[in-house]
Amino acid sequence: MYGRKVKLRFFFIVAIILSVILSVFLVLKSLEENVVYFKSPSDIKSLGKFGNEKIRIGGMVKQDSIKIKSNQVNFIITDLKSEINVTYSGVVPNLFSEGKGVVAEGYLKDKIFFEATKILAKHDENYMPPEVKAALENK
Amino acid sequence: MLYSFIGYYSLIFGLFISLPIFFFSIKNFKTDAVLDPKIITFSFIQLFLVIISFLGLVFSFVYSDFSNETVFNNSHTTKPLFYKISGTWGNHEGSLLLWLVVLTLFIFLFLIKSKGLLKKYRILTLLFQQIIIIGFFIFLIKSSNPFNYIFPIPNEGLGLNPILQDPALAIHPPILYLGYVGSSIIFSSVLAATTLDYITKEWAIHIKSWILISWVFLTLGILLGSIWAYYELGWGGFWFWDPVENVSLMPWLALTTLLHSIIILEKKSILSSWVIILSIATFTLSMCGTFLVRSGILNSVHTFANDPERGLFILIFLFILIFISLFIFFIYHKTDNKVSNSFFLLSKETSILVNNWFMMYFLSVILIGTVYPIFLEVISSQKISVGPPFYHKLIIPFLIPFLIFMAIGPQLKWIKGGLEGKLNLLIFFIISLLISFFIVKNFKDNFLINTILIGSAFYLFSITIRDFLLKKLKNIHQNVAHFGFSLLILSILLNNIFSSELITNLKVGERFKNDKFEIVFNDLKKFEQKNYVSFKGNFLIIHNQKKDELKPELRVYNQPNIVTSEADIKTNLFSDKFITMNTVKNEEYFNIRYQVKPFMIWIWVSVLLISLGGILSLNKKKYEK
Numbered sequence: 001m002y003g004r005k006v007k008l009r010f011f012f013i014v015a016i017i018l019s020v021i022l023s024v025f026l027v028l029k030s031l032e033e034n035v036v037y038f039k040s041p042s043d044i045k046s047l048g049k050f051g052n053e054k055i056r057i058g059g060m061v062k063q064d065s066i067k068i069k070s071n072q073v074n075f076i077i078t079d080l081k082s083e084i085n086v087t088y089s090g091v092v093p094n095l096f097s098e099g100k101g102v103v104a105e106g107y108l109k110d111k112i113f114f115e116a117t118k119i120l121a122k123h124d125e126n127y128m129p130p131e132v133k134a135a136l137e138n139k
Numbered sequence: 140m141l142y143s144f145i146g147y148y149s150l151i152f153g154l155f156i157s158l159p160i161f162f163f164s165i166k167n168f169k170t171d172a173v174l175d176p177k178i179i180t181f182s183f184i185q186l187f188l189v190i191i192s193f194l195g196l197v198f199s200f201v202y203s204d205f206s207n208e209t210v211f212n213n214s215h216t217t218k219p220l221f222y223k224i225s226g227t228w229g230n231h232e233g234s235l236l237l238w239l240v241v242l243t244l245f246i247f248l249f250l251i252k253s254k255g256l257l258k259k260y261r262i263l264t265l266l267f268q269q270i271i272i273i274g275f276f277i278f279l280i281k282s283s284n285p286f287n288y289i290f291p292i293p294n295e296g297l298g299l300n301p302i303l304q305d306p307a308l309a310i311h312p313p314i315l316y317l318g319y320v321g322s323s324i325i326f327s328s329v330l331a332a333t334t335l336d337y338i339t340k341e342w343a344i345h346i347k348s349w350i351l352i353s354w355v356f357l358t359l360g361i362l363l364g365s366i367w368a369y370y371e372l373g374w375g376g377f378w379f380w381d382p383v384e385n386v387s388l389m390p391w392l393a394l395t396t397l398l399h400s401i402i403i404l405e406k407k408s409i410l411s412s413w414v415i416i417l418s419i420a421t422f423t424l425s426m427c428g429t430f431l432v433r434s435g436i437l438n439s440v441h442t443f444a445n446d447p448e449r450g451l452f453i454l455i456f457l458f459i460l461i462f463i464s465l466f467i468f469f470i471y472h473k474t475d476n477k478v479s480n481s482f483f484l485l486s487k488e489t490s491i492l493v494n495n496w497f498m499m500y501f502l503s504v505i506l507i508g509t510v511y512p513i514f515l516e517v518i519s520s521q522k523i524s525v526g527p528p529f530y531h532k533l534i535i536p537f538l539i540p541f542l543i544f545m546a547i548g549p550q551l552k553w554i555k556g557g558l559e560g561k562l563n564l565l566i567f568f569i570i571s572l573l574i575s576f577f578i579v580k581n582f583k584d585n586f587l588i589n590t591i592l593i594g595s596a597f598y599l600f601s602i603t604i605r606d607f608l609l610k611k612l613k614n615i616h617q618n619v620a621h622f623g624f625s626l627l628i629l630s631i632l633l634n635n636i637f638s639s640e641l642i643t644n645l646k647v648g649e650r651f652k653n654d655k656f657e658i659v660f661n662d663l664k665k666f667e668q669k670n671y672v673s674f675k676g677n678f679l680i681i682h683n684q685k686k687d688e689l690k691p692e693l694r695v696y697n698q699p700n701i702v703t704s705e706a707d708i709k710t711n712l713f714s715d716k717f718i719t720m721n722t723v724k725n726e727e728y729f730n731i732r733y734q735v736k737p738f739m740i741w742i743w744v745s746v747l748l749i750s751l752g753g754i755l756s757l758n759k760k761k762y763e764k
Contacts (some may be wrong), residue, residue, distance in 0.1 A: 019496075023500055023503070026533060027503070027504060027507055027533060030529055030532050030533050031507070031508075031511060031525070031529065033528075033529075033532075034525060034526055034528045034529035034532065035523045035524070035525055035529075036523060036524045036525070036526055037521065037522070037523050038522035038523060038524065054526075056524060066723060068644055068723045068728040068730075069644065069728075070643065070644050070645070070649075070651075070728070071643060071644065072644075073644070073723055073730070089642065090642050090732075091374070091642060091719065091721060091730055091732045092721055092723055092730050093721075094302075094701070094702050094703050094704055094721060095701070095702075096723070
């Protein structure tokens with residue numbers, strides 16, 4: 001009986017170790033694939049090459065830059081140093097307006113043109129996303 | 140003025156009451172006598188003072204006393220009374236005061252409700268709880284005083300963020316906090332029980348009701364937040380894997396795991412170390428929740444502007460508590476060698492334990508997804524965010540075995556059970572798979588995983604219904620909760636697969652048509668309300684020859700000057716029709732989003748059922764006694 005018990009415990013420990021290794025592997029792999037990087041317009045300007053991955057761009061919506069058409073909204077994100085044109089067809093959050101902070105998620109078409117799939121909402125009108133604050137402070 | 144004054148001084152006096160509580164507790168601890176009634180009296184006085192202080196703040200809000208900084212920052216004279224009151228806890232200072240109210244309330248209830256138990260254990264629990272209470276007192280008074288005085292007194296306040304002026308969100312924080320703070324009692328009690336080596340069946344039964352209470356409140360609190368996000372944020376979703384949501388889900392997972400382990404401890408007196416670790420984890424995660432939400436470290440859509448220094452205090456306090464608890468765990472805890480520790484492969488406890496590990500896995504995934512961006516920013520100043528695909532990919536596949544174990548586990552016996560004569564379980568599974576095959580037949584993406592997943596959820600669904608019919612009231616609490624969970628997963632999956640939406644920009648009088656819907660923007664009306672101006676749109680939606688009229692609303696609040704959009708939702712048993720509109724730069728175009736979301740109502744109902752399971756379990760113990 002003792003032998004059986006030890007065997008069972010051994011089996012248990014091996015199973016746990018294997019599953020821990022497996023899950024760590026899965027988590028890391030999936031992190032690598034699903035992380036969205038945050039960039040400011042200046043970061044993008046200094047970017048050597050860019051791939052097809054989803055990124056977030058943060059900054060301020062430039063004054064008098066919002067243009068709305070029947071199927072899309074166009075605007076410019078600026079960090080007061082560089083600018084990037086954004087086109088977006090989707091819902092804009094309530095606090096989206098000129099001169100306010102904004103974070104857009106989507107894909108870069110080229111260095112000055114960004115196609116957003118999502119504009120992030122914030123609950124607080126005084127709130128500036130930390131990324132935007134940092135981007136604005138670094139200017 | 141007066142109310143703030145009363146509030147502030149009762150807070151200070153409340154802190155000093157901790158002194159006599161400590162004094163009498165330690166004195167009483169050493170003697171053999173029964174619990175000194177003075178301890179209960181002083182606990183009551185402390186609770187009373189904290190409540191007075193809280194009421195002081197409530198009245199400052201009700202009477203719009205703008206000499207109080209918290210009121211000035213978060214209220215306005217034109218705000219409806221209900222939101223003046225709910226504004227009390229809609230901000231950092233007030234919400235922490237509410238934490239303190241619940242902390243003192245729970246320890247007082249604990250002292251009253253634990254009469255039959257070991258005296259030393261009761262006193263020690265009180266002392267551990269007092270450490271937490273003192274920590275919060277100091278935190279409140281030093282860095283988040285809700286009664287700060289401003290001079291000269293402003294005539295008008297800054298107003299409450301309109302997005303928070305909502306009935307669901309008005310009661311969301313108190314309910315959620317009852318869940319969060321409830322875990323503090325579990326934490327203190329586990330530390331006391333470990334120190335005294337009092338982790339027994341009797342203790343398990345007693346602490347189980349506290350676990351159930353916090354669990355039910357936490358579940359309801361998350362539900363309220365989710366419902367609010369659904370109709371107020373205008374995205375039509377109810378869960379975004381946002382860090383602030385994750386920090387409420389993590390303690391929930393830990394607490395659910397704890398709830399299941401305590402059942403094993405109660406029945407078989409094993410797994411005591413696991414129970415201790417989970418209790419510590421639950422409270423730590425609840426504290427982390429408060430810390431992360433309030434510190435401004437997280438980049439979340441729900442983040443409110445706030446102050447990092449406060450976060451630092453909570454962090455230090457948290458480390459002290461973790462240090463104390465780990466110290467107690469390693470020094471005092473004796474492993475349960477008295478009882479045989481062997482597990483058989485097929486038994487109720489094995490299946491509970493397996494799902495315990497699955498829940499721990501889900502928890503770690505969420506923890507990594509939430510913390511990793513902070514970690515990476517600190518070490519490499521790269522800014523990243525982890526999106527829903529990460530969580531979906533790592534959690535959804537593992538839901539399959541999780542659901543199957545949930546269905547089979549309750550069918551097994553304690554200690555050692557077999558699957559002999561349980562052929563019908565297999566038959567049920569095959570039928571469920573077939574049904575789910577027909578549901579997702581026409582759906583192309585991820586066909587295989589969807590079939591198996593819906594099949595497993597359907598399996599749990601049908602097994603729980605069968606049990607309900609066969610066993611009637613036996614184990615009804617567990618059955619209801621598991622049934623609710625299967626319904627939740629089913630509704631979420633079907634909702635995800637069969638949702639459809641239309642997004643467009645329209646002017647008044649225009650129409651838009653795509654392959655599914657036709658949408659007509661009929662007119663726009665303006666109404667003046669007490670603290671906002673409302674613009675109500677009138678939309679006609681034509682879908683399969685059926686016409687629906689929906690009236691979303693835009694509110695322009697006067698103080699603070701913010702626009703919010705109120706969705707119009709038509710709910711029936713099978714689907715929700717959801718529409719929001721928004722302005723862009725005050726131009727003629729309105730940004731319209733129309734969605735058809737199947738089975739939305741069942742998501743809410745299922746969570747209610749899950750908590751009903753908890754409530755049933757609480758009451759079951761009453762009539763069995």
